[in-house]
Every structure is written in structure tokens, then in C-alpha cells.
Amino acid sequence: MTALTNQARVAAPPATARPSFFRHTAYLTLRQLRAAARVPAFVVMNVVQPLIWLLLFGQLFTSVVDIPGFTGGDNYLEFLTPGIVMMMALFGSAWAGTSYIQDMDRGVMDRFLTSPTSRGAMMVSTLVYQALLTLVQSLIVLGVAWLGGARFDGGLGGILILLLAAMLLTASFSALSNAAALLARNQNVLIGISQLITIPLMFLSSALMDTSLSADWVAEVARFNPFEWAVVAGREALGASPDWASVWGHLGLLAVFTAVLAWVATRAFRVYQRST
Amino acid sequence: MAASSDGMALVAADLVKTYSQGRGTPPLRALDGLTFQTEEGTVFGLLGPNGAGKSTTVKILSTLARPDSGTAMVAGIDVGRHPGRARSAIGFVAQKQVSDPMDTGVENLVLAGQLHGMSTRAARSRAGELLERFALTSAARRQVKTYSGGMARKLDVAIGLMHRPQVLFLDEPTTGLDPEARAEMWAEIERMSREERMTVLLTTHYLEEADRLASRLAIVDAGRVVTEGTPEQLKSELRGDAVVIELHEASVISRVLESLGRLGGFRDAAAEGRAVRARADDGGAALPLLLAALDAEGIAVASATVSRPSLDDVYLAHTGHSFAAVHAGSSADARTELEEVAS
Ligand SMILES: Nc1ncnc2c1ncn2[C@@H]1O[C@H](COP(=O)(O)OP(=O)(O)OP(=O)(O)O)[C@@H](O)[C@H]1O
Numbered sequence: 195m196t197a198l199t200n201q202a203r204v205a206a207p208p209a210t211a212r213p214s215f216f217r218h219t220a221y222l223t224l225r226q227l228r229a230a231a232r233v234p235a236f237v238v239m240n241v242v243q244p245l246i247w248l249l250l251f252g253q254l255f256t257s258v259v260d261i262p263g264f265t266g267g268d269n270y271l272e273f274l275t276p277g278i279v280m281m282m283a284l285f286g287s288a289w290a291g292t293s294y295i296q297d298m299d300r301g302v303m304d305r306f307l308t309s310p311t312s313r314g315a316m317m318v319s320t321l322v323y324q325a326l327l328t329l330v331q332s333l334i335v336l337g338v339a340w341l342g343g344a345r346f347d348g349g350l351g352g353i354l355i356l357l358l359a360a361m362l363l364t365a366s367f368s369a370l371s372n373a374a375a376l377l378a379r380n381q382n383v384l385i386g387i388s389q390l391i392t393i394p395l396m397f398l399s400s401a402l403m404d405t406s407l408s409a410d411w412v413a414e415v416a417r418f419n420p421f422e423w424a425v426v427a428g429r430e431a432l433g434a435s436p437d438w439a440s441v442w443g444h445l446g447l448l449a450v451f452t453a454v455l456a457w458v459a460t461r462a463f464r465v466y467q468r469s470t
Numbered sequence: 471m472a473a474s475s476d477g478m479a480l481v482a483a484d485l486v487k488t489y490s491q492g493r494g495t496p497p498l499r500a501l502d503g504l505t506f507q508t509e510e511g512t513v514f515g516l517l518g519p520n521g522a523g524k525s526t527t528v529k530i531l532s533t534l535a536r537p538d539s540g541t542a543m544v545a546g547i548d549v550g551r552h553p554g555r556a557r558s559a560i561g562f563v564a565q566k567q568v569s570d571p572m573d574t575g576v577e578n579l580v581l582a583g584q585l586h587g588m589s590t591r592a593a594r595s596r597a598g599e600l601l602e603r604f605a606l607t608s609a610a611r612r613q614v615k616t617y618s619g620g621m622a623r624k625l626d627v628a629i630g631l632m633h634r635p636q637v638l639f640l641d642e643p644t645t646g647l648d649p650e651a652r653a654e655m656w657a658e659i660e661r662m663s664r665e666e667r668m669t670v671l672l673t674t675h676y677l678e679e680a681d682r683l684a685s686r687l688a689i690v691d692a693g694r695v696v697t698e699g700t701p702e703q704l705k706s707e708l709r710g711d712a713v714v715i716e717l718h719e720a721s722v723i724s725r726v727l728e729s730l731g732r733l734g735g736f737r738d739a740a741a742e743g744r745a746v747r748a749r750a751d752d753g754g755a756a757l758p759l760l761l762a763a764l765d766a767e768g769i770a771v772a773s774a775t776v777s778r779p780s781l782d783d784v785y786l787a788h789t790g791h792s793f794a795a796v797h798a799g800s801s802a803d804a805r806t807e808l809e810e811v812a813s
């Protein structure tokens with residue numbers, strides 16, 4: 195190779211970075227959908243627990259709505275459903291990094307990293323896949339809630355916004371889980387970190403209980419909780435007269451939060467490679 | 471450096487890589503100034519005991535790991551400065567399996583092609599071609615988790631070849647293959663470097679494999695190249711063929727040793743039971759003279775053999791252990807003996 199051809203190669207544009215990001219995202223998302231389609235039980239399994247919560251809590255706490263000061267309407271199941279959808283999204287995405295751990299153990303990760311595969315696509319494809327999983331599972335939960343008697347005044351538009359919020363929530367916490375996987379490289383550590391984060395977030399929110407009934411500080415802290423943003427956006431949108439400023443405001447916050455986490459998590463590939 | 475690396479498909483210059491081993495222990499020096507170059511279109515072999523640093527070298531050259539210091543270049547591209555461009559030029563077959571067990575053989579291949587920018591159609595037809603070449607066509611639509619170890623290994627190599635890389639890294643590609651599959655793999659590697667002018671970096675624990683495939687090889691120990699050259703060079707550096715004379719009775723041994731001394735041309739003569747071993751630069755020419763001399767003295771010879779030094783002898787000389795012993799024992803004492811050899 196002469197110096198001249200070297201120069202020519204340097205001058206060539208860096209192998210069209212943008213288009214390959216989208217194509218790579220599509221190919222890698224399809225790979226994960228293929229794997230899910232081969233084990234469909236997996237998708238359904240993840241919905242069983244949320245459904246149990248929905249029916250159990252829905253039955254146990256029907257009279258919560260009668261507590262003076264409860265501002266979440268007069269049907270607890272209707273209040274609960276968006277909370278359960280978001281809890282499912284949160285806990286499901288905490289496991290997202292597992293597929294990275296598997297890829298590391300199987301050598302697939304190293305192969306991708308030594309090929310021109312876009313790092314951004316490796317990250318975003320898993321977020322898209324997890325979000326699609328949440329979409330399917332959320333529809334199942336909504337269907338069961340409807341059978342249980344819940345009626346949502348927000349209609350189709352409200353449901354679409356709830357789904358969007360659930361998918362954004364999934365994407366953001368999947369990115370976090372992926373980053374933890376890249377840094378820890380260990381399934382047990384990953385699960386430990388995830389639970390450390392997700393459980394407190396769930397309780398510091400209005401997913402199960404109207405925060406106006408909790409201690410003041412809970413409501414205060416919940417305002418900074420991304421999980422709460424998703425719950426509020428979803429619940430408002432399903433209501434009869436949504437506060438649109440609140441809905442779009444919280445969705446916007448979630449979108450920014452997701453973008454930042456996805457970017458940070460993509461940077462974690464560097465750390466992974468440094469310790470390889 | 472730039473001038474001398476022209477026409478070199480692979481350059482590793484002074485690579486140093488340390489791994490931290492946790493608090494309280496000093497970092498492990500996996501590579502300690504490792505240096506070698508490979509010409510385009512050749513097969514270069516890396517040999518060495520477990521933990522010598524072969525896989526670490528492959529990981530650095532293939533952009534997966536970053537060296538602490540030193541330069542790595544593939545196909546004229548500096549791996550540290552332009553990893554993205556280097557990745558388009560290389561194929562990577564790691565020591566462990568790299569295919570996705572949940573996907574089928576075809577799906578693995580097509581995805582690899584697509585990620586390298588091939589159209590789906592081109593990737594499909596290339597995948598079909600490679601499956602055929604590696605005798606995997608009948609298993610193409612099965613999930614890889616149902617493959618035998620050998621089948622999965624062949625698929626790994628096929629994945630590395632999808633985009634017709636300029637440089638292919640094969641980290642122990644034939645470990646776990648049966649003799650027939652190994653011979654097929656050898657033929658395929660030879661064909662690729664010959665017909666497609668592909669440069670191959672091959673690490674292996676099979677000396678026979680290195681001898682047959684590699685046009686040049688380096689023996690690595692404790693993160694450094696301890697010797698490098700063509701297999702023939704390395705063997706002839708040992709200076710001389712092994713000559714073994716077996717006698718009917720041990721009593722004549724001292725007379726045989728005297729004859730050897732008188733004749734000249736023999737070195738390192740030593741008795742071993744009823745046999746005498748020595749080295750000679752040209753064993754084929756020296757042996758008849760020796761036999762004639764012994765005959766003249768009336769000494770009866772039971773058998774006489776001349777053998778060229780094997781790569782195993784070379785490995786032994788440079789790492790201080792025979793190949794089998796290295797694999798059984800630790801590499802720590804291999805290192806001290808190596809230093810003795812070097813000094
Ligand atoms: N990710 C890592 N973290 C810590 N130490 C590592 C890592 N990878 C390799 N090492 C260490 O670096 C040294 C060189 O390892 P390497 O895998 O390069 O050896 P090798 O020559 O390929 O051996 P083998 O023949 O067993 O495959 C070993 O001591 C190994 O324990």
C-alpha cells in the first residue's frame with residue numbers, strides 16, 4: 195500500500211455514518227424480534243405478574259376511592275391500570291441488559307464490536323425492541339382491565355398517549371440497564387443494581403396510591419421521578435378532561451431523559467472495550 | 471516505521487497491554503512490547519503457551535481491545551486512530567464461539583453481511599456459497615444451538631468471511647474439530663490466502679497446523695515474540711539434523727563416541743542407553759561417512775536414523791518446555807527458562 199492510496203483513503207468520507215445507523219438498528223431489532231418469536235411464552239410470561247397485581251390490588255383496594263381526599267376518580271381499577279402498565283414497563287426494562295450479558299457470554303458482542311456495526315444502533319435497537327415488547331404487553335393489560343370493568347374516558351387518543359409514555363419509560367430504563375450490563379458484565383450485579391433503582395422509584399410515585407394521600411415529601415420527591423412522569427402522563431391522558439400541559443410536559447421530560455440515557459449508555463461501550 | 475510498514479498487511483509495534491487484577495495485586499502484563507509484521511496475502515502463525523498473549527494480540531489488532539502503548543495497523547490503517555475503517559477491512563473469528571445460538575446458520579451469516587453494508591440479496595447469495603463451502607448447507611436453517619461444536623466453529627469462520635475481508639483473524643480455528651474437518655479447514659485457509667490474496671493471522675496450539683499453513687510464524691511467550699521466521703528458518707536455526715545410532719551392545723559406545731569426534735561435523739554427541747545421539751549440519755551426508763568408519767572398526771550397528779528438527783524442537787528450544795509439558799505445567803517456569811535461553 196503506497197502513501198498515495200493511504201491519502202486517498204483518508205480523504206474518503208467516513209463510510210456514510212447516518213444511513214448505516216438506521217439500517218443497523220432495523221437489522222438488530224429484527225434479530226431480537228426473531229428470538230422473541232421463537233420463545234413466545236417469554237412475552238406472555240412477563241404479563242402474568244402485572245395482571246395478578248391488577249386483579250389483586252383492583253379487588254383489595256376498591257374502597258380506596260372512598261377515602262376523603264382521594265383525587266383519582268371514583269373507580270380504583272381505572273386509577274390503577276395506568277400505574278400497573280408503567281410498573282410493568284419499569285420492571286421489564288430493568289432486565290433489558292440481560293440480552294447484552296448473553297451476547298457478551300456468547301461472543302456475539304465482540305463480533306459486533308469488531309465489525310462496522312454502529313454502536314448507536316446496538317443501543318437503540320434494544321430500546322426499540324423493549325419498547326415494542328412493552329407495547330404488546332400494555333395492550334394485554336388494557337384489555338384485561340377493560341374486561342374487569344374499567345372504562346377510559348380519554349378514548350383511543352388517551353390510550354395512544356399512555357402507550358407512548360410506557361414505551362419512552364421502557365426505552366430510558368432499558369438504556370440504564372444496558373449501561374449497567376456493559377459496566378458490570380454480570381447478570382447478578384445487573385439485577386441487583388436494577389432493583390436498587392426501580393423499587394424505590396415505584397413507591398415514590400402515584401402508581402398505586404394518590405400521592406395527595408401520602409406524606410408531603412413523597413409528593414415532592416415524586417415530581418423528580420421519571421417513573422412518576424410516565425404515570426402522570428398516562429393517567430391524565432386516559433381521564434375525561436386531561437390537563438394537556440401536564441401530559442405534554444411530562445412526555446417531553448421523559449423524551450429528554452430517554453435521549454440522555456441512551457447517549458450515556460452508548461458511551462459505556464468504550465468502558466467495556468477498555469477493560470477487554 | 472511508516473516506510474518499513476509499506477506492503478505490510480499487519481503491523482504490531484511494541485504493543486503493551488496490562489490488565490488490572492484488583493486491589494493489592496500488581497497489574498498483569500499480558501503484552502510486553504510485542505512486535506511483528508505480516509506481508510499481504512500470507513498466513514502468519516502465532517504460537518505460544520497458554521496465557522502467552524496471543525488472543526490479546528488478536529483483540530488489539532481487531533480493534534476490540536486498546537493497548538496501553540504501541541501501534542497496531544491492519545491493511546495500512548492505524549487501528550487506534552481509525553478503528554471504524556479498520557473494522558471494514560477485517561474478519562474476526564474469536565477463540566470462543568461468535569455466532570448467535572438463537573439464530574439459524576443463514577440468519578447469522580446474512581446479518582453479518584448486512585452489518586458490513588451488503589444488500590440483503592448479496593448477503594443471501596454469499597451465505598449460500600459459504601454454507602456450501604463449509605458443508606453446512608443441510609444445517610443452514612437450523613438454530614445454531616443445535617449444531618455440534620465443529621459445525622459451530624465452521625460457521626464462525628464463515629461469518630468472518632462474509633464480507634471478503636482483506637485481513638482475517640483466526641484465533642484457534644481448529645480447536646475442537648475432528649481430523650477430517652481440520653484437514654478441510656486447512657485446505658480452505660490455504661485456498662483463501664492463495665486465491666483471494668487474503669492475509670490471515672492464525673493462532674494455534676497445533677504445531678503441525680502452523681508448519682503446514684503459515685509462511686511465517688512467531689513464537690510468543692510472556693507477552694513477547696521470542697523468535698520469528700519461516701518454519702524452515704526456525705528449524706534450521708536449531709542447526710542440524712538429529713542423528714541417532716542404535717547399537718547391539720552398550721560396551722562399544724565409548725568407541726563410537728571416539729569415532730564421532732575423529733570424523734568431525736557432529737556436535738552434541740551423547741549416549742542414551744544403547745544409542746548414541748548427535749547433531750549434524752547435513753545429516754544425510756554425514757551418516758554414510760559415520761557408518762563406513764564404524765564398519766571399518768568392526769562395530770555392528772542395529773539401526774541408524776536421521777531426522778530433520780521438527781517445529782516441536784523449535785518450540786522446546788524457545789519456550790523451555792516441550793509442547794506437551796507446557797500444556798500440563800505452569801507457564802511461570804517456562805518464563806525463567808526462556809530468560810536463560812535468551813541470555
Ligand atoms: N479481560 C482480561 N482481564 C484480565 N486478564 C486478562 C484478560 N484477558 C486476558 N487476560 C490475561 O492476559 C494474559 C494473556 O491472555 P491471552 O488470552 O492473550 O493468552 P493466549 O496466548 O491467547 O492463551 P491461550 O493459549 O490459553 O488462549 C493471561 O494471563 C490472561 O489471564
Ligand SMILES: [Mg+2]
Binds near residue numbers: 524525565641
Ligand atoms: Mg487465546
